[in-house]
Amino acid sequence: MAADLCSVVIxxxxxxxxxxxxLGALRTQSxxxxxxxxxxxxxxxxxGSAELIRTEFPWVRLVKxxxxxxxxxxxxxxxxxxHGDTIVLLNNDTAPDSHWLxxxxxxxxxxxxxxxxxxxxxxxxxxxxxxxxxxxxxxxxHGEDRGFRxxxxxxxxxxxxxxxxxxxxxxxxxxxxxxxxxxxxxxxMYYEDxxxxxxxxxxxxRFRYAPTSLVRHVHCGSSGEWSPFFTFHVERNRVVTxxxxxxxxxxxxxxxxLFSRVRKASVRLVIDGGxxxxxxxxxxxxxxxxxxxxxxxxAILVERYRLRLAHHLRDHGH
Numbered sequence: 001m002a003a004d005l006c007s008v009v010i011x012x013x014x015x016x017x018x019x020x021x022x023l024g025a026l027r028t029q030s031x032x033x034x035x036x037x038x039x040x041x042x043x044x045x046x047x048g049s050a051e052l053i054r055t056e057f058p059w060v061r062l063v064k065x066x067x068x069x070x071x072x073x074x075x076x077x078x079x080x081x082x083h084g085d086t087i088v089l090l091n092n093d094t095a096p097d098s099h100w101l102x103x104x105x106x107x108x109x110x111x112x113x114x115x116x117x118x119x120x121x122x123x124x125x126x127x128x129x130x131x132x133x134x135x136x137x138x139x140x141x142h143g144e145d146r147g148f149r150x151x152x153x154x155x156x157x158x159x160x161x162x163x164x165x166x167x168x169x170x171x172x173x174x175x176x177x178x179x180x181x182x183x184x185x186x187x188x189m190y191y192e193d194x195x196x197x198x199x200x201x202x203x204x205x206r207f208r209y210a211p212t213s214l215v216r217h218v219h220c221g222s223s224g225e226w227s228p229f230f231t232f233h234v235e236r237n238r239v240v241t242x243x244x245x246x247x248x249x250x251x252x253x254x255x256x257x258l259f260s261r262v263r264k265a266s267v268r269l270v271i272d273g274g275x276x277x278x279x280x281x282x283x284x285x286x287x288x289x290x291x292x293x294x295x296x297x298x299a300i301l302v303e304r305y306r307l308r309l310a311h312h313l314r315d316h317g318h
Contacts, residue, residue: 006036006086006105009078011071013043015092016052018218023057025095030102037061040092041078043068070188071167079182087177091168093218095124103213104171107159115176115205116197118165119213120156121145128152131217134162134209135194141242141254143194146209162209164197169215172196176205186296190230191237198245202307228285235261236289243300244307251304258293262286 008026012019019040026038041063042050053062063077075089088104090096100119107117121131132145133156145166147156165171170193180200183192197207235258242254265283272279 004035005084006031006088006101007078007082007084008036008038008088008090008101009075009082010038010040010090010092011043011074011078012040012045012049012092013068013074014045014047014049016045016047016049018093019049019052020056021095022090022092023053023060025098026090026101027059028098029096030099031105036101037083039063039078039081041065041074043070043074069185072183072187072189072192073185075167076182076185079177082174085174087172087174089167089170089172090215091217093124094121094168095216096169097214097216100169100213100215103210107208107210107213108171108173111206111208113204113206114208115173115180115200116165116207117171117213118162118207118209119169119171119215120209120211121166121169121215121217122152124216124218127216130156131219132166132168133211134207135164135166135197137163137194137198139250140257141238141246141250143191143238143241156209157211159211160209162207163201164194164207165209167193168217168219169213173205176200179203180205187237187240188233190233191241195237195241195244198241199307202245202310228281231282231285232289232292235286236292239289239293240296240300243297244304255293258286258290262290 010022029036039061040053043065044067050062050064053060063081065077069077079087086105086108088101104117104119108114118134120133123129123131128151130147130150130152133147135143136146137143146162180196180203184195187195239254239258242251265286269279269283
């Protein structure tokens, strides 16, 4: 394993329309190319993504999965094949600045207790508008991107600690991953980065934001914001994350808030205007989230107990 090697892991699912710009930008990074390996994990795409990579980007290590394992499973497949001591996650629908990777590595080197470093994400089509400057956790258990849809007017130009980082462009120290473990593949996608950071913070790791590490991001390029698919995973995974990692109040609150959203979606189905099929699809997504949560809850509660026991033993020197 090479101490000076960085592994960039990109998960792709039917993202051929984004890959040329993303991979082309990686070829122009300011750090020497021999210090970077690029791994693209293809989640059984049907749009010719794998063929495009083999033909136009032969320097990329292609890992082709037989089924779509989502962001969590796809990244874990990449982690298993990475040789670097530093792992950097990058979405396929991004275009990193030429100094993006160098600035991430410099930030990590300056703070050895840092488990992860978040890039500054701006919207691809609105480059003066922020997408993420790291993630924060709200008191009600919601995770959100700092600065989401704020103007990029200089308010977020300070390198500082953040609760977590957006997995669209995030450095992860392999030492931290070896201690904490990989992504929870039950998430499939959304909130898996928050869960990983929260588990790492229980073990004393910190996360930082590097404002000079710049990436343009399409945002929800693969799933579609507030599609039924998006709604199911975001709503279920928010509750799962708090049940595993949060204090008792936050865990209970997120459970009740999910049931409240089911009630509101039910009311909208009956009284709201607009396309009935869309309202019904939304309600079905919420109901599916509840069913899935109930099935997962026994295992999640066991993990909650184990995490707290490990945290208690660490704090008391056992």
